[in-house]
Amino acid sequence: MRILGIETSCDETSASVVEDGREVFSNVVSSSLKDHQKYGGIIPEIASRRQLELIHTVVREALEEAQLKLEEIDVIAVTKSPGLIGSLLVGVSFARALAFALKKSLIEVDHIKAHLYANFLRFKGGEFQEPTLPAIGLVVSGGHSSLFHVKNFHHCILLGQTRDDAAGEAYDKVARVLGLGYPGGPILDRLAKEGVNKQIHFPCADLPGTFDFSFSGVKTAVLYHLKKNKASDEFSVKRIAYAFQESVVSILVEKSIAACKKKKLKTLLIGGGVAANSALRQKFEWRGREEEINVFFPPLSLCMDNAAMIAGLAFHLMKSKG
Numbered sequence: 001m002r003i004l005g006i007e008t009s010c011d012e013t014s015a016s017v018v019e020d021g022r023e024v025f026s027n028v029v030s031s032s033l034k035d036h037q038k039y040g041g042i043i044p045e046i047a048s049r050r051q052l053e054l055i056h057t058v059v060r061e062a063l064e065e066a067q068l069k070l071e072e073i074d075v076i077a078v079t080k081s082p083g084l085i086g087s088l089l090v091g092v093s094f095a096r097a098l099a100f101a102l103k104k105s106l107i108e109v110d111h112i113k114a115h116l117y118a119n120f121l122r123f124k125g126g127e128f129q130e131p132t133l134p135a136i137g138l139v140v141s142g143g144h145s146s147l148f149h150v151k152n153f154h155h156c157i158l159l160g161q162t163r164d165d166a167a168g169e170a171y172d173k174v175a176r177v178l179g180l181g182y183p184g185g186p187i188l189d190r191l192a193k194e195g196v197n198k199q200i201h202f203p204c205a206d207l208p209g210t211f212d213f214s215f216s217g218v219k220t221a222v223l224y225h226l227k228k229n230k231a232s233d234e235f236s237v238k239r240i241a242y243a244f245q246e247s248v249v250s251i252l253v254e255k256s257i258a259a260c261k262k263k264k265l266k267t268l269l270i271g272g273g274v275a276a277n278s279a280l281r282q283k284f285e286w287r288g289r290e291e292e293i294n295v296f297f298p299p300l301s302l303c304m305d306n307a308a309m310i311a312g313l314a315f316h317l318m319k320s321k322g
Contacts, residue, residue: 001318002068003075004098005311006059008091009083009111010143011036011047013054015062016307017073021315024123026065027301027308030054033183040182041172048086055094062307070102077314080108082143107314107321112146113156114309115139115271118298121312131267131296136259140252140280141272142168142183147211147259150269153316159259160211167248168274170215174222174244178237189277192245195238200225204247211255218247249280253287260293268295276303 002025007014011032017025032050036042063070078095081088092108099106116137122128137148137156145162165173168185175184180191202221205214222244229235260268268288274280275297288295302308 001074001315002066002072003077003107003311003314003318004059004062004070004073005109005307005309005314006055006076006078006091006095007111007305007307007310008051008055008087009079009081010087010305011042011050012305013051013058014305014307015055015059016311017062017066017068018121018308018311018315021312022120022122024121024308024312025068026062027306028058028062028065029304029306030058037182040176042084044084044086047084048090051087051090055090059094059098070098073102073104075105075107075314075318076102077107077109077311079111079114079310082111105318107317109310109314109317111305111310112139112144113148114313115141116148116150116156116269117153117313118271118302118306118309119269119296121298121302121308123299126299129296131269131294133267134263134265135267135269136256136263136265137269137271138252138256139272140167140270140274142166142172142185142274144272145213145215145252147256149259149263149265153313154320160213160255162213162215163207164214164216165219167213167215167252168272170219170248171274173219177219177223177226178240180237185274185277188241188245189279191238191241192279193242195236195240195242197239197242200239200243202243202247204251206251211259213251213255215248218244245277245279249277249283252280253283256284257287257291257293260291266293268293270295270297271303271309273304276300
């Protein structure tokens, strides 16, 4: 079964062809990030307007890369939620019209669950170790920080989520406070590698007895540290970046490992844009080996929003419909 996936939940416009929920034939992503950078964040109207301009071209390129014609596609899949309303409307409207015109089935997919499914995708000719289910899943991105008990491809139970800022959102806000630009994640990750220290510590809320997260406090701690120490000769943005990242990554890792232990599971799936963070990957892999838990990350190209994860999960949703 060859599925054409369409993803337009935020600022990316993406289309992909995936066969049998596993093999990625193509995955085209066009981002309007540069249009938003001068504003320090995503402007919904700009995102949706760019998607209106790009979606036809992106879908055509995905089909060309897969060396397929529209008539050879079996199913159309599209992100239904969550996301920016205008952006979602572009993708859903295009997908529904396409499915209607081609007389093909349409599957609407949850964007968050699809991020976890990215761990089950493989590119043609690439090495691949398939995760086993059930598992614990962590989706960590600019808009979401959520822990799930993934029983199967149809059944995910929410265990905990952020009570305020998402982890990626906290990265962006701290980068803005430090005058580093947008998006903040890649910049802070790079600077943190050069700022290793034990002198600065920013507390991150533990929220004991829950699997919830809170990142507003660590963001505020950075702001207070900046105001107090900016004039000091020892002031270092790199050291602040390291301390902030260490705090955020540590709480994400420890809560996820704790969920695995509580549910007696040995598989941990990570997904979302922050899954591309080098410190996050390193610490999860180290703790996974220590606790004998198999930790899975998608390829870097499938951490960010993409249509391959939408098409992949749609395969299983289609099968369940009979």
